Amino acid sequence: MLISIIVPVFNGDKFIKTCLDSVYSESNSNFEYIIVNDGSTDDTGDILREFKDTHDNVYIITQKNQGLSVARNSGLKVAKGDWMYFVDSDDFLDSGFIEYIYSSIREIPNDIKLLSLPVAEINRGTKKILQNPIISTTITTEEFAKLLIQGKRQFGVWSFVFKKEFLDEIDLLFLPGKICEDQYFVPIALTNTSFIYCLSSNGNFFYNYSFNPKSITRSKRTNDKIKQQYEAEQTRNKIFYNNFSELSTIIRNNMLTVDFGALRGFYKLNNVIMVRKLKMKIRKENSIASLIFDYKLLIKYIFSQMPFMLKIFDR
Template sequence: MEDDPLISIVIPVFNASRYLSFTLDSVLAQTYKKFEVIVVDDGSTDDSGKIEKQYELKDKRICIVQQENHGPASARNTGIRYANAGLITFMDSDDVIGPQYIEHLLMPFHDNGIDISITDIMEFRDNGLIRVDLNRIGNKSRQKGFMDNLSGSEALGKMLYQRDIDPSACAKMYRIQLFDDVRFPDNQLYEDFVTTVQLFSKTSRIAHLSYTDYYYRIRNGSRQRSHYTHRNMDLIKALYKINDLVINQYPNLLPALKSKYLSAAFNLIMKMDNQDLKKYSCDQIILWNIIKRNRKAVFFDSKARPRARLAALFSVFGLRLVSIVYSWYEHYKYC
């Protein structure tokens, strides 16, 4: 690979006028300068279009693509079609990146065997509170500047166990050839989960950097933090979709898949308030059966996260105890 290749940055935008300037400013502040920014406006009805035009006039590296509202997956797929570079990365329109985001993610690609590079993610709220990833506290091997050279199977295992690697399409850089036969599924929540699994399964080497260069904004009304609806079951459907892939290609990762099933079911049930539990009683039964089916395996799995093993144990005593413990954790995790 050439020393300074062009990088494509794809940013889907829908009604993000409150945050978009912060996002684009963080991109333009990159220490690595040879990039193009493909902003895909997914039918915004606020002032996002005006902001996009201002930045397009200010910097010729920014390209605006307009489309009708079809969701973030469709917008990312549009961005892939417009990309001119051999390497591509994705951002959400309310997040920000550190000034060395591209520089750090690009470093491993000078070794031609790397197909994906990954940086760590830090969550933050509008009020400035930061969430520290408790999984990494005390992990001396994850010192700043350290790089894990992983196989696709190892990276997938870390992702399913929810250790260090997030399923998000963001905070990663990809060889664009990986998308020759892979796209993000339209009209689904958690649209990047299945796609990330597919991409990991296509590569033999993935570089995971211990820099924290991607900052994920948690805001009121975001899809990840909103109240439960039936569409949240898309997460379980996504897990069903990767069953065969794991069984056929990575049977050693079945324990990790069970751990992910249990965590996903717990997270969705905890989204439900008392009214949701009545309205979506069928969903609750499905989710609770997933928990009961996998809790024994997860509790005895030494590779599973301590939180997952504790949740498996508490589930034996019923949903009420789990809800109390979860509420306590949610209250104190940002303190």
């Protein structure tokens, strides 16, 4: 059995060595490491060549800059492993985590096609646990989708391990040219299988997500970024809504949250057309009953956002 670890990188000379050192296993030849250099213009290429020269089972793909989705797809197309694991180049794994994943995969039933991994966030040297079940267990993908919608699980593909045969069967690749690309990829994977294995860290092993305020989604907001994020989150919710009927109420409430989030973003950018369009959509699709169904949402947008709400509904 083989795990293909796919690491796309663009101008990552400040952190790629730390990432690769954390994922590389000296003692296990059942891994292959596919690093996709997506048109880097810094010293990333030199670091990757040196790493390849001193480590086994390392493969470098060098291509012109085409974005994260295309870089991940390039890795998928050449990967030979039974399982696919995506790692972002500015993140890192706890020591022994990759071996822990490997040993866990060997013990799970053959019909499992997805694993969810324990994740921690690293922000200014502080480690915060984002997801970690008490014990490793198998749950339905519908149960897992509920946790995702509630914000109790992560959408990033780096928090999953995917069976390659499964991805090939459903012909699943990343959509080029999109931000929030995981919001498309993960729901399609979840709705094409019935169960997911949720791996516990046993208190020791985590994927360490590095909080980056300069990331594409967190850097200066533009109309295009807000629009793309809105479209991705709405598409995600529609996929879940069409496949998990028991979650219809919670999904509708999340759709409302997404509408308000985009409304607030467009208002801050003074995009009058999109503000009016979203106001009409909210009024049309959500009665007073649906607005107050989730009282937490009502409180959030009336009290914590009171100045914003008063101004926006006067416009």
